[in-house]
Amino acid sequence: MMGTMRQDFGAAAMALVPRGMDPLYTALSLFRRRKFEDCVTVCTMLLEKNPYDQAAWTLKMRALTEQLYVDEVDVDEEGIAEMLMDDNAIAEVARPGTSLKKPGTSSGGPSPGVRPTSQSGRPLSGFVRPGTQGGRPGTMEQAIRTPRTAHTARPVTSASGRFVRLGTASMLSTPDGPFINLARLNFHKYAARQSLAKPLFEYIFHHENDVRNALELAALATEEAQFKDWWWKVQLAKCYYRLGLFRDAERQLKSALVQQVMVDTYLYLCKVYVRMDQPLTAIEVFSQGLEHFPGEVSLLTGIARIYDGLNDSTNAVKFYKEVLHHDNTHVEAIACIATHHFYTDQPEIALRFFRRLLQMGVYNSELFCNIGLCCFYAQQYDMTLNCFERAIALASDENMADIWYNIGHVALGIGDIALAYQCFKLALASNNDHAESYNNLGVLEWKKGRVEQARAFFQTAQMLAPIMFEPHYNFAALSEKMGDLQSSYIAARKSVESFPEHMDSNSLLKQLKDHFAML
């Protein structure tokens, strides 16, 4: 595509500039209208005419950067390498409720028997964002093996692949070579000129994804600015963060905050703390930010997310409600509160929130599925199946399995075992790794008396989702019935491991222990 563009390059660029209009002005206008491709074309034309046109050069850099700009604060997914080779770990065994790594240790979390967990053992979140699905796996094997489908895959390290993908450019070959050859740039010269240095930095950081050079430039520039420009400090911190130097990042951000309080800086600082696994400090920083920016939604959301991560749903909901107080169209807040109500046995209230989302224009299969479930559990039967129908119609391949799974639950609720069986099988047809469906199918098979089948299904569910306690317990119970006490014991142990308070598993374990102790 680029190739063809270059051939009729002059013509295309000329076509973009209306007659009699200054091309640079046109480019600026295009930039402002967010027509970056066109802006780049015009700038390239200008630069061909005069390679030393600083304005055009800067504008082109900005246009290229904007194309790939990613909000650094929000997008963050820890790579496998960061998680498992974390040498910033402060305490191996953190005190309860002070670490995101062992969220189960904080008290008051919902029981996995009531609120199902995601593949990593976190309670299902109302809103999918980076990190809510994944959690932190315990071992390398788990990290590599756990559901590695396209939509939940985890990058090896956040420093390489994922960022390339998010801001693709630099790795894709450009036929006429890179716009700026970083190796030949004299950073000293640019650092002295602030107006050029800032766009250049962003270009290097976002477009080229070359953190090392970006850091060099930022270091020189902040020195040039006599360490008085908070912006450079924040950029330095970004570079340090990317490089994994969290303490350095923290220092820069704190120093930047002394000079200038910015929401963004607070968010970034908290991100650093979360990465260092200090959620309580992060909350403190958020609260400090809220003193300067009362009612700032992003800060409030940040607090809520951290509480969510700590399994403290009560506080999380409190802050999400606060968010809604200031921004009543906040989708994440509405979704999370709705989910909380759904799992605390108030589906009718959850229904209200989901309907609000629908009114706001969110129109996707997940929402319809949720509304359908809420209707069913709130006894509004006339709406239930209608919603599921729509959900199926809207569903993509990714969430088809979940929708069939939920319909299966409704079928179980009305006692239609045959329909439930079909639904769970359909869920498996769409997603072969749907462990919950395997488990439920196993239970149905067991009821039908086909023990061997049930056993195989439980085994598969165990393998697919070792964090779920249900398949372990079911397998243990089944094995116990069949007389395979050793397998039963092993499975019951696993079940207790993933859900220590599970009464049935514990009593089964006790029964087995008594049996083993008996002569």
Add this chain to the structure above:
Amino acid sequence: MDLFDEDVGNISQPSPIALVEAKRERRQPRNQSKPASHEGNAKWLHAHYDPYSTLYTFSSCIALADLHGDGDNKLIIANLGTGKYDMKLKVYKGTTLMTENTIIDLPTAVCTFFMDTHDPRTPAVAVASGPYIYVYKNLRPYFKFTLPPLDVNPVEQDLWNQAKEDKIDVQVLKEMLESLRADGSEGTLTVRSLRFLMLDPEDMPTFANLHKHSPLKRQTVITCMTTLKKSHSEEDAISCLVIGTESKDIYILDPEAFTVLTKMVLPSVPVFLDVTGLYDVEFRIVVSCRNGNIYSLKKGSKAPKYSIELSSQPVGLQRMGKNVVVGCMDQTLQCYTTKGKRLWVLTLPANVMTMELMDYKSRGFKAIMVALDNCEVHVYNEKYLVNTIKTEDIVTGMKFGRFGREDGALVMTTKGGGLIVKILKRNSVFEEKDSRPGPPAAQNQKLNIPKKTKLFVDQTMRERENAVTMHRMFQRDLYRLRLDAARSYVKALETSMTPMSADPLEPLKLSATVNGIGPSFKLTVNLQNTSSATPSINLLITFQYDEKLYQLQRSSIKVPLLVPGLNYAFQTLVECISDKAIADTIKVFVLRKGKSMPIITGNINMPVSEAQVVV
């Protein structure tokens, strides 16, 4: 004998001061250093423990009384010694032995009672031993009461008379007495006859010759003794003695003249007595007997009216208000009304050794103390365990009351001959509630059930009003959904989309996992034969994938015979040959040789490959 002043461990020197010290400690409980952290120590101060005080006694032989009228209560213990000698009445002032009086026979009970109205009000000590009651005043022997003799069996009397007159020889006497004993009238024989029969044949003539000249008397033995206030209920009012005897009788003695005021007859031998009321007004005696029954006697009744039949032999009997609490040999604590209705039964963790009533008057607190053979003393208020005292040895005798100048003192003697004194802390409060047995506390806890919202109620209203329409709508939708599901299901079956086969002839299950981070992945296909007995043969695994994206090491895998129930893993390497950071699905087919239709299909969502990092 310096047994009494042994200093054991860090327990304070046994002296009257020890108690006072303990008292001072109690006022500043923070400053005290506890000898050991027992559970009961939260409520009890450890005042004294002497494991070598060589006391062999039981609850009935322990009494606490102000013997000198000086406000300092002494501890009176009738020591059973070895059972043959060294039987002594010991009086402790504080924890030092004050006096010792030798008792001729084995003591069975000790009581203190006021027998006159003289000042200073000093109580007398009555020690029951054999058929006698020895009364001590001011710790000096004062009076000996002998139980009235019983009628001697005329045949026995006749036999001994003949023996005295040498009409029959020893051999005949022995045979006649033995036949008399065999008649079942063994209980009515005199001690002399019984002793005679126990002797070896060569000792018999000597015994008979020695004793045949003295008149034959049949005496009984006191088994239990307690006191009953005569006409006033004051603390220092004159009391009668109530005595239970081996001859199944209950005697009530006048304290001044020592004459039998009342005699009552029981069906069995009394073991434990409990008396309430005043002799002159109304009283009630609850007696537990050796036949495992409890009888209740009232003023004026010559024989018991009510009886409680226990499931096991009683080990202790105490009265709590109108109820009787009995500790039994089957490790239970049972409570009955005086009319014999059972109120509750508690199963105890160990055997009951002895029981004692804890009447803490300054607080108005009454409880039953039960000493168990697991070195614990349990305090029960009603049926609730309110406190547990751990002791160093098994407690065989207990007395709760005023000791020294301390109201709430608990004196315990142990199986090993030790003496323990504990003092109830004045600030200790006994929870009325249950701490272990009975229904668990969680049962009374209110569950945190979310309240039904107004919204819910509104919706229920809607449901109630439009029930028919809603139901119809739901049913219609349900039919449609079933149809949709069935259609999809059939489609999935036709294309063998599901990872487990629907064909009953080929019961197979497939699951696949992808390991690795790219560009090379390892694809593992797990096949399991889910049939119970039939093995699967002639199977193949093959893959369908986008050849522009992936390259497979083995595009077809031969499957060996699949044994039912086992999991087989087949692996192949997948190379991602695109650098476009896109991912696709790889389909896995399990095929039968010679058939084009796959048995099962698995869809594997491949992860996005990491770009190859060239260093």
